[in-house]
Amino acid sequence: MDEWEEEGTTITSTTTLTTTSEGRQEGSWNTANGESGRGRGGRGRGGGFKSSFSSDGDNWNSTAGEGGFRGRGGRGRGRGFSRTDRSEFNEDDNQVCENGGGSRGGRGGRGGFRSGGDQGCRGGFGGGYRGKDEEVFSQREDKENKDATDGERPRVTYIPPTLPEDEDSIFAHYETGINFDKYDDILVDVSGANPPQAIMTFDEAGLCESLRKTVSKSGYVKPTPVQKHGIPIISAGRDLMACAQTGSGKTAAFLLPILQQLMADGVAASSFSELQEPEAVIVAPTRELINQIYLEARKFAFGTCVRPVVVYGGVSTGHQIREISRGCNVLCGTPGRLLDVIGRGKVGLSKVRYFVLDEADRMLDMGFEPDMRRLVGSPGMPSKENRQTLMFSATYPEDIQRMAADFLKTDYLFLAVGVVGGACSDVEQTFVQVTKFSKREQLLDLLKTTGMERTMVFVETKRQADFIATYLCQEKVPTTSIHGDREQREREQALADFRSGKCPVLVATSVAARGLDIPDVQHVVNFDLPNNIDEYVHRIGRTGRCGNTGRAVSFFDPDSDDQLARSLVTILSKAQQEVPSWLEDSAFSGPGSMGVAPRKTFASSDSRKVAGLTFMGFFCCSSLHIQTVVEFILTSQRQILYFYTFHYILTAIAIVTFRIPIFHTHCDQ
Ligand SMILES: Nc1ncnc2c1ncn2[C@@H]1O[C@H](COP(=O)(O)OP(=O)(O)OP(=O)(O)O)[C@@H](O)[C@H]1O
Numbered sequence: 001m002d003e004w005e006e007e008g009t010t011i012t013s014t015t016t017l018t019t020t021s022e023g024r025q026e027g028s029w030n031t032a033n034g035e036s037g038r039g040r041g042g043r044g045r046g047g048g049f050k051s052s053f054s055s056d057g058d059n060w061n062s063t064a065g066e067g068g069f070r071g072r073g074g075r076g077r078g079r080g081f082s083r084t085d086r087s088e089f090n091e092d093d094n095q096v097c098e099n100g101g102g103s104r105g106g107r108g109g110r111g112g113f114r115s116g117g118d119q120g121c122r123g124g125f126g127g128g129y130r131g132k133d134e135e136v137f138s139q140r141e142d143k144e145n146k147d148a149t150d151g152e153r154p155r156v157t158y159i160p161p162t163l164p165e166d167e168d169s170i171f172a173h174y175e176t177g178i179n180f181d182k183y184d185d186i187l188v189d190v191s192g193a194n195p196p197q198a199i200m201t202f203d204e205a206g207l208c209e210s211l212r213k214t215v216s217k218s219g220y221v222k223p224t225p226v227q228k229h230g231i232p233i234i235s236a237g238r239d240l241m242a243c244a245q246t247g248s249g250k251t252a253a254f255l256l257p258i259l260q261q262l263m264a265d266g267v268a269a270s271s272f273s274e275l276q277e278p279e280a281v282i283v284a285p286t287r288e289l290i291n292q293i294y295l296e297a298r299k300f301a302f303g304t305c306v307r308p309v310v311v312y313g314g315v316s317t318g319h320q321i322r323e324i325s326r327g328c329n330v331l332c333g334t335p336g337r338l339l340d341v342i343g344r345g346k347v348g349l350s351k352v353r354y355f356v357l358d359e360a361d362r363m364l365d366m367g368f369e370p371d372m373r374r375l376v377g378s379p380g381m382p383s384k385e386n387r388q389t390l391m392f393s394a395t396y397p398e399d400i401q402r403m404a405a406d407f408l409k410t411d412y413l414f415l416a417v418g419v420v421g422g423a424c425s426d427v428e429q430t431f432v433q434v435t436k437f438s439k440r441e442q443l444l445d446l447l448k449t450t451g452m453e454r455t456m457v458f459v460e461t462k463r464q465a466d467f468i469a470t471y472l473c474q475e476k477v478p479t480t481s482i483h484g485d486r487e488q489r490e491r492e493q494a495l496a497d498f499r500s501g502k503c504p505v506l507v508a509t510s511v512a513a514r515g516l517d518i519p520d521v522q523h524v525v526n527f528d529l530p531n532n533i534d535e536y537v538h539r540i541g542r543t544g545r546c547g548n549t550g551r552a553v554s555f556f557d558p559d560s561d562d563q564l565a566r567s568l569v570t571i572l573s574k575a576q577q578e579v580p581s582w583l584e585d586s587a588f589s590g591p592g593s594m595g596v597a598p599r600k601t602f603a604s605s606d607s608r609k610v611a612g613l614t615f616m617g618f619f620c621c622s623s624l625h626i627q628t629v630v631e632f633i634l635t636s637q638r639q640i641l642y643f644y645t646f647h648y649i650l651t652a653i654a655i656v657t658f659r660i661p662i663f664h665t666h667c668d669q
Pocket residue numbers: 173174176219220221222223224227244245246247248249250251252393394514515516517541545546
């Protein structure tokens with residue numbers, strides 16, 4: 001629960017971890033805490049950790065920097081939020097972190113963050129927990145840019161390395177796994193009026209020659225279920241809310257039909273216009289994910305006149321605007337930066353035909369919903385009746401589904417491949433009961449058995465991510481980390497090192513939970529379990545992708561993870577996996593376990609059906625009871641009349657209360 005998941009959390013701690021890291025060219029990974037960050041209002045004191053990895057040989061040198069973490073930067077100005085932090089830092093015997101007592105600085109707008117990156121960024125930011133989402137970052141960055149203009153703050157100057165242009169790099173892909181063909185056995189449900197026929201092969205998708213070539217060069221032989229159904233739905237011009245398990249090809253399911261249509265219509269990028277007007281806008285919650293989507297779009301559009309462009313925070317806005325001005329048909333972006341470039345008048349929305357929300361449930365939850373509304377309400381953006389809106393995710397809480405309908409035409413189709421919100425069945429899930437003090441040793445033991453296999457370790461907080469990464473480095477496990485307080489250059493370097501295998505262990509916060517498609521991730525470890533079951537599903541979905549198998553090991557601390565037990569049992573059973581008896585005990589023995597659904601928002605299917613079913617159930621019961629009541633009124637049997645009235649009210653309450661579980665049983669065959 002770091003970057004994203006603060007809903008319902010009591011916020012009490014906003015410590016700044018002032019950490020910067022420099023990736024040295026000879027392969028060293030060096031993280032040093034910023035010298036006393038003295039941003040405005042920030043009192044970041046030195047210390048920090050320092051770890052370096054010398055790639056020549058197995059030489060991992062990590063020193064928990066003199067003084068360890070000493071992030072005292074939490075006192076800043078600006079709006080911040082406090083939170084209850086489940087970090088182990090404060091309790092740990094070997095604590096190397098002095099983090100201001102864990103409950104300070106709820107107003108953490110501007111603390112001390114100072115970086116000496118090779119891009120010359122010297123950003124003063126921080127001052128507390130901002131994490132929540134990309135937008136918060138973007139706003140901050142925009143603020144930084146504005147401040148820079150005022151001569152107060154430096155600009156974000158990072159420009160990502162130029163992408164390789166050779167076909168081998170562009171079309172590099174990993175192989176589908178042994179379970180790829182089993183995708184065909186998954187039950188698919190399309191709800192809504194007049195869905196078009198699914199396709200069985202890419203030939204039936206009616207792709208133009210150039211797309212056929214790029215699809216084939218990408219190693220795609222046959223479509224996955226979400227592609228079989230999604231492609232014809234999008235090609236037929238329908239709005240779509242699609243749900244399919246992690247790693248099952250949702251990206252191509254929306255990119256291919258969009259690109260196909262743009263190519264068929266002869267859309268071509270032009271650098272002559274001052275105002276660029278993309279035909280498609282794609283949004284995703286994190287920088288790395290949107291960049292990945294962009295790379296996929298660029299791959300499929302290779303050799304054609306359709307030009308995708310990506311914009312996201314942490315990168316020089318000027319650079320991105322220059323990229324846009326070279327021609328932009330498909331604009332991929334994180335919400336904050338998108339709104340920024342639109343606000344600067346560099347992008348017009350009047351030609352938008354496709355509006356895509358990847359990780360749609362995340363894009364519509366509390367963190368991003370206002371931005372999504374701002375985006376669809378931006379000047380020139382066609383109304384929902386005049387554009388196609390497409391939503392994709394592996395999870396769709398029911399409340400989010402209901403809200404999503406605001407963005408979709410009323411006759412949208414809902415596509416469910418398998419159990420909505422279900423975990424990928426190719427991931428073997430195991431749980432280890434732990435205490436919070438034993439986690440680190442358990443992690444180390446685990447990593448010793450997995451050796452150099454690629455492993456993502458999810459932790460709850462940014463500080464925890466740095467701390468665990470440092471710890472593993474000290475223990476000579478080549479590790480890097482990714483989280484929202486690292487600079488973009490560092491985040492990209494971390495991913496690159498993980499991808500290449502230079503650092504086979506990546507410690508991550510939730511910022512890396514969704515969408516990232518990294519080859520050969522064999523393991524996911526939930527060092528800290530998230531507080532939300534959907535988050536769990538996304539995290540473990542970083543392995544077991546595209547028909548490959550994977551393993552997820554989760555540390556379950558009964559003291560803090562009990563509230564997740566019931567949802568975990570549900571997830572395990574739905575994925576036909578063994579449920580440890582202790583987990584079952586924990587799930588069904590705790591307070592509030594008497595017949596109450598684990599989570600009301602865990603949707604099983606199209607919320608329209610659920611609503612329909614509830615109404616039908618209520619209506620049937622009502623009719624029956626009304627009939628009975630009338631009969632008894634006529635026969636004047638008062639007690640029985642009271643009994644039935646009472647019973648009628650109870651039934652109504654029960655139906656409304658248990659409507660989700662009722663529907664679960666109905667559709668999870
Ligand atoms: N038809 C296909 N044949 C072979 N590989 C495919 C096919 N479709 C997608 N892939 C590959 O499968 C991997 C996973 O796809 P993708 O990232 O789109 O999954 P996803 O469903 O969006 O996952 P997530 O829910 O985690 O975001 C990618 O490497 C992609 O290139």
